[in-house]
Amino acid sequence: KPIEAPRDAAMEVAAKHNLEVARWNGTKRKAYEGARDRLQEIIETYPDFSRMDEVVFLMGEIHMRLGKSERAADYYNKLLKDHPASEFAKKARARLDELKVN
Secondary structure, eight states: OOOOOOOOHHHHHHHHHHHHHHHHHHHTSOOHHHHHHHHHHHHHHOTTOTTHHHHHHHHHHHHHHTTOHHHHHHHHHHHHHHOTTOTTHHHHHHHHHHHTOO
């Protein structure tokens, strides 16, 4: 594995908090727009977040729930391209199969 530069601890904490809020909004509250906004904030503000693969996968999941399957497929493909070894890669491939998209 390539050596990674040290991450900014404060940014990691802030991004992780947004990820937890997004997960809560998306699963418990069914507030998909709120979850999407939190995830988008992570993507834009914390591009080096250590859990970006999860953020990208969840963006796909949220867009699926919002009925935006093409947008969801974009995120699943981004995950597979940018994070091929991610623990979410198998789920992303399965989602793309469900959508009949490559």
